[in-house]
Amino acid sequence: MxxxxxxxxxxxxxxxxTPAETVALPEAWGRVTARPVVARVTQPPADVSAMDGYAVRAGDAVAGAVLRRIGEAPAGHPFSGMIGAGETVRIFTGSFIPRGADAVLLQEDAREDAAGVTVGEAVMAGRWIRRRGLDFSEGEALIPSGRRMTARDIGLAAACNHPWITVRRxxxxxxxxxxxxxxxxxxxxxxxxxxxxxxxxxxxxxxxxxxxxxxxxxxxxxxxxxxxxxxxxxxxxxxxxxxxxxxxxxxxxxxxxxxxxxxxxxxxxxxxxxxxxxxxxxxxxxxxxxxxxxxxxxxxxxxxxxxxxxxxSGLPAGAPPTVRVLTGAAIAANDKRFDHLRATLAEDAEGRLVATPFARQDSSMLATLARADALVLRAPLAPAMAAGSEVEAILLAQLGI
Structure with a gap:
């Protein structure tokens, strides 16, 4: 042995x-990347507003100032002109910041009427603006090779403009x-x-x-x-x-x-x-x-x-991950074989995990394994342990099984 x-x-x-293959992005969930996913676009592609409000020049937007509204720019419809002195453009979250503006006046800090847009609270340059490339830039490697794709990764790859992903078969x-x-x-x-x-x-x-x-x-x-x-x-x-x-x-x-x-x-x-x-x-x-x-x-x-x-699958591998737990019962000394005790898990009053091995450990008892939360690991010739001792355990739910 x-x-x-x-x-x-x-x-x-x-x-x-296994060899690499290319799959449609929706099919890449749970697959392991065979090459890095590199951004094909910059996100955001321009300076954009982080809030609903008004694009302004910070120097003009002092408390009490009245600004002249010269247009609006909903997300997806950039304002083509340029903001000059004393001017403002109505914008919304995700709107491109018009040329000439360097800040956003929040809609709740402004009042608009026939006279114009009155500034209720002064703004600072750069306020409420998400700069171009804040999230990522074209050419940036965002998802490394050898990563199992999560739902978050799928969303990021989509934002990077990747309809296909190269993964391990x-x-x-x-x-x-x-x-x-x-x-x-x-x-x-x-x-x-x-x-x-x-x-x-x-x-x-x-x-x-x-x-x-x-x-x-x-x-x-x-x-x-x-x-x-x-x-x-x-x-x-x-x-x-x-x-x-x-x-x-x-x-x-x-x-x-x-x-x-x-x-x-x-x-x-x-x-x-x-x-x-x-x-x-x-x-x-x-x-x-x-x-x-x-x-x-x-x-x-x-x-x-x-x-x-x-x-x-192209992932690093070794022993299954383990955690330190307390024993919920005394454990006898082990023999020459590495042992796996099927056990239930609970938390004690201090929030520590406690693993209690089943009284019967017969290897024919599949129902016991199905009820188990963990495998308590016992090295060959490990000595007897009292209840409350620390041991290593594999948490079965962590493995997805």
Whole structure:
């Protein structure tokens, strides 16, 4: 068995980002930029008013002065003339500042009647004017390469006049569940069988990680069936199998893929749950073999598949992010395997996060994992801890799963 950190390092070190592709801006949300987004325009394109009011020359706009209105300039309809001494133009938020003006008199600080516009409060030069390029300038790199596009980024790219964005192709992840005993939800369950949950859970996790799941038909415990299904995934960026990764007579993933050219890198990790994990390559396709146990498969996916998706997407990747929390109960000493305790989260009276592990940590209990808010991490040979001790935890909601 190898250590969890070494296993993750070997997996991530073997992967490269997917190729770039250009997509319409609305389709770029959640995608990772493959090149910087550079402004094609200047924003604002000219000096504009920040408020509704009157464009004035600050030297003229003293308290009590009466100015002559010579026009108005709604947003999108610039005033073509020039403001001279004692003159003003009615403007609105977003209006271009007319030539000759150097300030904005707020409408609430002015009174307009037949005599003209009376200044109620003096203004200073530059007041309520947004200068040209205040937000950004043409040629400025605003969104870096390697950033997952948010709604805010989409808005910024649109303001930069980009109808198309160059992003990394979503990683295509083949998902192959194996086993005579499993059936898809809603299908007849074989004698002695169970309903398969892994393919659906992993597909959802892949989507949360920015990938595109390709769920393959279930493969029976038959070498030829597993090999045939795996071949169908050669066009994917990675093949993820579940089940058949251990050492039983019916754990056939390695045996089935070996004759197809599968090159094993490592097998078995010193972690719980999730010891029987396979990593290798089937030709050019990386293969991650997860345990068939649904809790083990998902915990392994958190530690290995999500970081792998980040690398394939062109993002920096490493261990899942953790936070320091307090334990809500005493925790026994750990053995030689890196442990993941499923736990609920709450806040104490001082607003600190408290993680309370479930009393039963059996790796077959998917309902317990679904109710969990966090995975409390325990290093190999970690000593016993009293309630209230500090530990590291992975917050599952932070991962979008």
């Amino acid at each position: 190898i250590a969890l950190e070494e296993a993750r390092g070997r997996i991530l070190g073997a992967l490269s980002p 979503r990683p295509r992840i083949g998902i192959l569940a194996t086993g005579d005993e499993i059936a898809l939800p809603g299908e007849p369950i074989p004698a002695g069988g169970i309903v398969s949950s892994n393919a659906h859970a992993l597909a959802a996790l892949v989507r949360a990680g920015g990938g595109e799941p390709v769920v393959l038909p279930i493969a029976a415990d038959d070498r030829a069936a597993i090999a045939e299904a795996a071949q169908a995934a050669r066009a994917c960026d990675m093949l993820v199998t579940t089940g058949g990764a251990s050492v039983g007579e019916h754990d056939l993933v390695q045996a089935a893929l070996g004759p197809e050219g599968f090159a094993l890198d490592f097998w078995q990790i010193a972690m719980r749950p999730g010891k029987p994990l396979i990593w290798g390559r089937l030709g050019a396709t990386p293969v991650l073999g997860l345990p068939g146990n649904p809790v083990s498969a998902l915990v392994c996916a958190v530690q290995f598949l999500l970081p792998a998706l980040a690398v394939l």
